Amino acid sequence: MWTTTVIDISTNVQKSDWFLRLNPNGRIPVLLDNVQSPPLPVMETSAELLYLARQVDTRNVFSFAENDTASYSEALQWLFFWHGSGAPYHGQVIHFAILAKEKLPYAITRFTNELLRVFGVLEIRLSGKYIGQPREYLAGPGAGKYSVADMGTWPWIKLWMFTGITEEQMSEFPHLRQWLDRIEGRTAVQRAMGDKYKKVDDLKL
Numbered sequence: 145m146w147t148t149t150v151i152d153i154s155t156n157v158q159k160s161d162w163f164l165r166l167n168p169n170g171r172i173p174v175l176l177d178n179v180q181s182p183p184l185p186v187m188e189t190s191a192e193l194l195y196l197a198r199q200v201d202t203r204n205v206f207s208f209a210e211n212d213t214a215s216y217s218e219a220l221q222w223l224f225f226w227h228g229s230g231a232p233y234h235g236q237v238i239h240f241a242i243l244a245k246e247k248l249p250y251a252i253t254r255f256t257n258e259l260l261r262v263f264g265v266l267e268i269r270l271s272g273k274y275i276g277q278p279r280e281y282l283a284g285p286g287a288g289k290y291s292v293a294d295m296g297t298w299p300w301i302k303l304w305m306f307t308g309i310t311e312e313q314m315s316e317f318p319h320l321r322q323w324l325d326r327i328e329g330r331t332a333v334q335r336a337m338g339d340k341y342k343k344v345d346d347l348k349l
């Protein structure tokens with residue numbers, strides 16, 4: 145059984161002592177496994193997804209068995225790629241291009257270009273440019289399987305329109321856009337974005 149708590153980061157509740165005790169980094173999300181004794185907090189999205197994959201997804205519906213060497217490694221590669229090489233740039237673009245009062249052209253150009261470069265890497269992967277076969281998902285054999293790699297990446301890129309990136313720039317990445325739509329069309333994704341959790345549209349960026 146699981147429950148969720150919506151954290152309104154605009155109120156800085158993520159910097160309060162009770163939250164920092166769970167995640168000293170003071171950022172969402174954090175996961176708390178009350179089945180463990182003592183209860184185990186898990187921070188960092190990718191570590192959380194891999195924790196859930198190991199603890200809960202025992203039939204590997206959204207993950208890959210460790211002895212499925214290629215697919216297991218692919219999922220880690222793409223999850224790490226976004227976590228280390230995508231999400232930090234995405235955050236900096238939001239900061240410099242949208243939130244910062246002082247608009248610094250160098251920083252905006254630098255981080256926007258890096259984010260576009262990362263989108264280009266994902267486009268290569270999804271288009272199958274150097275392999276021949278397009279992919280539906282980031283990891284797994286053939287066209288791939290919806291997995292933790294997609295789950296870790298999609299929620300950020302879905303918000304590309306809040307980064308100042310234009311429709312024209314996004315049109316360079318047709319397979320990435322199809323991937324965004326494909327995942328958005330999944331029933332469980334729709335439920336997770338439903339009214340109960342759908343706070344993002346309230347953002348005044």
Ligand SMILES: N[C@@H](CCC(=O)N[C@@H](CS)C(=O)NCC(=O)O)C(=O)O
Binds near residue numbers: 153172173187189
């Ligand atoms: N590396 C972290 C990044 C988490 C992150 O950047 N969270 C943002 C929201 S997307 C946040 O909590 N921002 C509020 C703050 O920095 O105080 C992870 O993957 O969990």
